[in-house]
Amino acid sequence: MMRWLLLPALMLVASPVSATSIFTGIEERSKTIYTDLKGNNSYHAHLARKLAIYAGVEKGQADITAARQLMDLADEHARKAGGQ
Amino acid sequence: MRILLLPLITALLSACVIAPLDIQRSELSEARALIAKSKAAGAERCAPEQQATAVARLYMAAHEYSEGDVHPEEQQELVEGSMKAAREAYRVARKGCSKKVEVITLEGVYFETNSDKLTDASVATLNGAVSTLKRRSSIHVEVAAHTDSRGSAAYNLDLSNRRAVSVMAYLTEHGVDAGRLSSKGYGETSPITDNGSAAGRAKNRRVELRIQ
Numbered sequence: 001m002m003r004w005l006l007l008p009a010l011m012l013v014a015s016p017v018s019a020t021s022i023f024t025g026i027e028e029r030s031k032t033i034y035t036d037l038k039g040n041n042s043y044h045a046h047l048a049r050k051l052a053i054y055a056g057v058e059k060g061q062a063d064i065t066a067a068r069q070l071m072d073l074a075d076e077h078a079r080k081a082g083g084q
Numbered sequence: 085m086r087i088l089l090l091p092l093i094t095a096l097l098s099a100c101v102i103a104p105l106d107i108q109r110s111e112l113s114e115a116r117a118l119i120a121k122s123k124a125a126g127a128e129r130c131a132p133e134q135q136a137t138a139v140a141r142l143y144m145a146a147h148e149y150s151e152g153d154v155h156p157e158e159q160q161e162l163v164e165g166s167m168k169a170a171r172e173a174y175r176v177a178r179k180g181c182s183k184k185v186e187v188i189t190l191e192g193v194y195f196e197t198n199s200d201k202l203t204d205a206s207v208a209t210l211n212g213a214v215s216t217l218k219r220r221s222s223i224h225v226e227v228a229a230h231t232d233s234r235g236s237a238a239y240n241l242d243l244s245n246r247r248a249v250s251v252m253a254y255l256t257e258h259g260v261d262a263g264r265l266s267s268k269g270y271g272e273t274s275p276i277t278d279n280g281s282a283a284g285r286a287k288n289r290r291v292e293l294r295i296q
Contacts, residue, residue, distance in 0.1 A: 043128035046136030054144050066147050069105055073143060 026059050026071050033078045044081035048074045105146045112149070115142050115163050118170035122177055131176035134169050141166035186295040188216070193251065193291045200246035202254060210251070213293060214258045224264045226294040227252045232285035233272040244269030251291050
């Protein structure tokens with residue numbers, strides 16, 4: 001009986017740790033976007049920055065999936081803006 | 085217990101599946117339409133920040149809708165925010181994109197007849213243009229050349245292209261960064277006066293710097 005309860009319990013304990021790791025990545029990517037696109041006022045640059053902000057908001061709400069999706073989009077537009 | 089394990093694992097795995105941010109969902113159709121309209125009006129170029137705001141909010145709205153009705157106020161706020169930004173982008177684009185391009189006509193640039201070779205009489209004007217471009221170091225310009233209407237349209241277009249390239253080459257050879265310049269020949273398509281007289285044709289044969 002205890003064996004079956006152990007798995008979900010371990011996952012609950014472990015998830016904040018892995019989440020922190022992923023969130024650090026998002027922060028770094030966001031910082032890169034801001035650095036690379038400094039002074040770039042094109043549509044794609046604006047969009048990349050705004051999406052990076054939203055990714056940060058989702059990070060704050062512990063929604064890893066949404067944060068990563070928004071950050072991926074931000075990276076895509078940063079590339080289009082010539083920043084990466 | 086094995087019976088309970090399967091749904092548990094399924095539930096855990098399903099939580100890991102990443103649903104795409106679906107901006108095509110029906111709840112976002114009005115915002116999408118406004119964004120498309122502002123984009124068509126040139127908002128990405130003329131109102132880049134407002135257009136980016138509209139699109140970013142659209143993506144966030146798609147995310148909120150993907151979570152069901154957990155945050156209905158946020159959903160509404162984001163959609164309305166997206167539409168508001170798109171309307172603003174459209175308004176700015178309609179106004180801003182129709183602005184006239186600043187044009188500096190280079191009075192006194194001459195070429196040999198039917199040639200792209202600059203005459204010596206052009207040097208003073210061209211050197212003045214070099215000074216202007218060095219002073220206004222942040223601007224990008226198109227070197228635009230025009231002909232009068234004598235000769236065929238195709239010939240005039242080719243001649244004007246070559247003349248624009250000649251002027252651009254002079255500017256770069258005298259220290260203007262080539263990355264700030266482009267060249268374009270307009271042939272006889274943009275006269276500023278009547279081609280019926282020699283004086284009119286002389287005015288129509290011209291080189292301009294069109295500030296981008």
